[in-house]
Amino acid sequence: MTNKTDAHSSGSGRESSRRAIVVHPYMKRPNERSSTRTLDARLEEAKGLARAISLDVVAAVAVALNEARPSTLIGKGKVEELKALCAEHEPELVICDGQLTPVQQRNLEREWNTKVLDRTGLILEIFGERARTAEGRLQVELAHLSYQKGRLVRSWTHLERQRGGFGFLGGPGETQIESDRRAIGDRIAKLKRELEDVTRTRKLHRDARKRVPFPVVALVGYTNAGKSTLFNRLTSAEVLAKDQLFATLDPTMRGLALPSKRRIILSDTVGFISELPTQLVAAFRATLEEVLEADLVLHVRDASHPDWMAQKEDVLAVLDELGVAPQAQESMIEVWNKIDCFPPGKRPAASNDKREPKSVSISALTGEGFDRLLKMIDDALAENAVEADLRLAADEGADLAWAYANGDVLKRTNDTKGRVKLRVALTPALLPRFERRFGARMVRTQG
């Protein structure tokens, strides 16, 4: 991975002044996916990704393709044009906002006399810079290696085809690649073992936390939607919120009390993006377990973004790929953020359609709409809650204290003999623990 200066501490990143040209190739005959996004927004996103590793974008060009050329992806004429642009700006790097085969990458590097990185490579670089925890770093390195390994295989088959007619198979190139592949394979196996250890420790922590009776509410959403800003405002925590793609990588959790006094744990996570490299989705599955096990998921959306509909599809696709249960997706609340960007009267209106997910408009920046948001969280959790009655004898004070510490006590009645009846509200996750502790002394009344 890279060993450049820290993007967070370098501020504008100007002093590093690594100049880059961004090239966004797209098919002239748009397929379904690209047609839902504006070209401008795609180019902006590509520039944003480049800036996320403090690159100084000196030029950005969208390139229309009739077809993908196997040798260079983009057509001859455009390759020449961009060569001139490279000669003019002398960038350190050209970002190609699409997938390149290793052969295409190498050919373009030769043509333009500069290093070329494709979208997956760029996202991996960003994640490499952002990862802070041991687990995050392991996950990114693993993803990076899987990516490299795939490229070695492909370039090898290409070489094989080139040499095929001459009987040079088994030449030095092949041996080199074979041993590279083996080395990468060994490293991957080692990383996987280390990651398993870290994940196990993390699970222990999570189980310990589970003994706290608070429901977990997870924020998910497209990168830059405003998850961390909302998280900070709600919990008054200082989590890095930046106009930067993938500002947050490692999940962060903080406690918070709702208006009903119900305490929850809010979790801020990594943002999603279209065409998230599959290696990364796989690698981050462990981290995103917080989301998988959340009692409620809030989908934070940037309502001011021209592509917010396409972004929603991307987020739902990643949630599916991660295996977030359909019922969790069903109870998901959509948080339409950044409504301060709209003049009054021009704001997107929440639908009353029962088939649509519940939604609430807010501004994480101004705090507008927070009352409604918090009430919706309260209501949704209450809806999922289970109620039960506990009957305790006078000498069962320890159990009584435990019930107060772990459940949400709604009502208490004492009789003359010192016996106590408690009505408690429990999250679904808590129910089994109460059942274990109280057995026949507990009767479910609802849920």
Ligand SMILES: Nc1nc2c(ncn2[C@@H]2O[C@H](COP(=O)(O)OP(=O)(O)OP(=O)(O)O)[C@@H](O)[C@H]2O)c(=O)[nH]1
């Ligand atoms: N105008 C406006 N800007 C906002 C609002 N909420 C967040 N932003 C801005 O949007 C940018 C991204 O905010 P973050 O909170 O870092 O977004 P995120 O979803 O955590 O992004 P990642 O961690 O990269 O996935 C920042 O520049 C915020 O100041 C809002 O309600 N209104």
Ligand SMILES: [Mg+2]
């Ligand atoms: Mg964030």
